[in-house]
Amino acid sequence: MLLAAAVPDGFEGRVADLGAGAGAAGFAVLSRCRKAVALLVEREADMASFARATLALPENIAMGNRASVIETDVTLRGKARMAAGLGDNCCDFAIMNPPYNDAVDRSSPDALRRAAHVMTDGLFEDWVRTATAIVRPRGGLAIIARPGSIGDMLAAIEGRFGSAELMPIHPRPGKAAIRIVLRAWRGQRGALSIGPPLTLHGETGNAFTPEADAAVNGERALYPQ
């Protein structure tokens, strides 16, 4: 839900949730931004079905009218992408949580790790290429990923999205970041900045810090503006 919180408060346009899974991040944007609409883009049929089922629930009728599911591969290009419903400049914001490093998680022999690294490079490039095509000029992009992906993320947005803001997400004070959220703007050229980090928990215990709780629960946007 930190990814959803990267969309500014008061956002009124169309957000694409790329690799939406069952749609949680997109739904979180719709919940906080009452005038927003969402495209939930998901390749896996099971996940797309869950998203559609959620939208069809009677209690979600209002939200359902503001969301649609596109069951397709985020990495489609050109005419195939447009035919799937992802037209050029069709969105004001894209959010993504690429599933890039599962292979590394499952197994870590060097050969597999290298293979996964190659996959990672291509995956960020492919996903950000689609975001570049579908987000209008000056529209936004937010990515949540692991810190080790910074290089690949920055290479992928180079010349496409700029004025990037990087937010490290730390589990506890004094501990290394477990995630980063990168937000950037289509066609902007400003230098990358690193804002204050978000720390999820205190020194001990499972309770969220007040800042993390507000962002995770949709009470506020992750960035001040």
Next chain:
Amino acid sequence: MLLAAAVPDGFEGRVADLGAGAGAAGFAVLSRCRKAVALLVEREADMASFARATLALPENIAMGNRASVIETDVTLRGKARMAAGLGDNCCDFAIMNPPYNDAVDRSSPDALRRAAHVMTDGLFEDWVRTATAIVRPRGGLAIIARPGSIGDMLAAIEGRFGSAELMPIHPRPGKAAIRIVLRAWRGQRGALSIGPPLTLHGETGNAFTPEADAAVNGERALYPQ
């Protein structure tokens, strides 16, 4: 002095201070690490003279015996670099504070900014190439720079230095980082991590925080290990 603090406590080898200026960072390493020796590499004759004058002071005899000044361009390659005294694998650690973005500071029309950006790309690449040549396998590299240079820095170390640790340096709580310190290890392949940030001052006032004071004044290394 934050750059010097990136060298681990107890470091005993040879550190190259690339673009040493008058040598302050290299001297700071020698002061904290009593068995270290330093190569101060500086292109500008005036600055190199200041460094030599400091080493020649009677009160600095002990330190002077552990440091030498090499007046040459960090970006020399191959035989020219070796002839200047920067041999392959001659060092255990390199530290650098490249003067890459002065042009942007002085003037910001778009054309100049673009030119400066091109210079930036080349500068990190050139400086890290030399560090790659002179630092032995498993030796260290530390760079201090502005947050906007992360992409260039990571591109420059790719395939050369790994297991990088990125530390954002914030002026005050809640404010964007003004510098980053990146430390990485020659030939290592681990993913980049983002440690806890260092905050220089409190909400108000000019006093350093205890953590910043200890690092700036050479009482402790910047990273826990």
